Amino acid sequence: MDELKLKKMANEIRKGIIEAVHSAKAGHPGGSLSATELFTYMYFEEMDIDPENPKKADRDRFVLSKGHTAPGLYSTLANRGYFPVKDLLSLRHTGSYLQGHPDMKHIPGVDMSSGSLGQGISAAVGMALSAKMDGEGYRVYTLLGDGEIQEGQVWEAAMFAGHRKLDNLVVIVDNNGLQIDGKIEDICSPYPIDAKFAAFNFHVINVSDGNDFKQLAAAFEEAKKTKGQPSAIIMKTVKGKGISYMENNAGWHEKAPNDMEYAIAMEELEKAGETLCQM
Numbered sequence: 001m002d003e004l005k006l007k008k009m010a011n012e013i014r015k016g017i018i019e020a021v022h023s024a025k026a027g028h029p030g031g032s033l034s035a036t037e038l039f040t041y042m043y044f045e046e047m048d049i050d051p052e053n054p055k056k057a058d059r060d061r062f063v064l065s066k067g068h069t070a071p072g073l074y075s076t077l078a079n080r081g082y083f084p085v086k087d088l089l090s091l092r093h094t095g096s097y098l099q100g101h102p103d104m105k106h107i108p109g110v111d112m113s114s115g116s117l118g119q120g121i122s123a124a125v126g127m128a129l130s131a132k133m134d135g136e137g138y139r140v141y142t143l144l145g146d147g148e149i150q151e152g153q154v155w156e157a158a159m160f161a162g163h164r165k166l167d168n169l170v171v172i173v174d175n176n177g178l179q180i181d182g183k184i185e186d187i188c189s190p191y192p193i194d195a196k197f198a199a200f201n202f203h204v205i206n207v208s209d210g211n212d213f214k215q216l217a218a219a220f221e222e223a224k225k226t227k228g229q230p231s232a233i234i235m236k237t238v239k240g241k242g243i244s245y246m247e248n249n250a251g252w253h254e255k256a257p258n259d260m261e262y263a264i265a266m267e268e269l270e271k272a273g274e275t276l277c278q279m
Helices: 003-024 029-034 036-046 067-080 085-090 120-134 152-163 184-188 193-199 213-225 259-277
Strands: 061-064 140-145 169-175 203-207 231-236
Touching: 003 029, 003 036, 003 067, 003 085, 003 213, 003 259, 029 036, 029 067, 036 067, 036 140, 036 213, 061 067, 061 120, 067 085, 120 140, 120 152, 120 169, 152 169, 152 193, 169 193, 193 203, 193 231, 203 213, 213 231
Parallel strands: 061 140, 140 169, 169 231, 203 231
Antiparallel strands: none
16 A cells, blocks of 8 residues: 555544544543554554454464554554444444453454553563464564553563564554653653663664654564564654644543534544545
């Protein structure tokens, strides 16, 4: 898929995020929107997957370690064909299979249930080790939040991955600079993130704009070429990307737009889509 098509798809995924969270009257739009390009690139370009056969044994695996950004993952899976896009409107509703955090038992395309922060990377490390032990060629990816990496379990998993030289593992950190209570640097600074992963024997790739498809493509290509080390992609992003009043606003970490805010957001995304169609 070329860059323009990826941008159009990312815009559609953003619409799904806003529609789902508005319908649920709850959820986490900020971190879903900051990672939209990452989700889009992973599922439409990077990973070897098949929506018609979501459990195929040799598929690449993805673990959403920052599981609260499920609206972003769900919208991506729906647009990729794992389940109907209209089902996004059932997010968090009683009886819906699309609950607030990913559930591998009920949602096609979800490789690991997640939501307890810090734990997803351990599951991903286990998957990568399993592939190595079984001589399988699939790759494993996991997305962490920059606030999430304040959890100690993240670094236990990183230590193990580096020691075992799991070069089939790619850890991505969504460095949007904000967590639920404000700026990460004010609450409990994880900086320098790159040096910490390097200390655990990761090949570190810094991406100055994680909302740019060209930079993401270059980063993942570099990760594929890296042998003997797991890779860590540290990508700077904008929390709430694509919705003017949500961008760089920690208040939108966990809040649903009201009807007026929803209308504004959808109008902005419609205009963005029209602009892309004219390119």
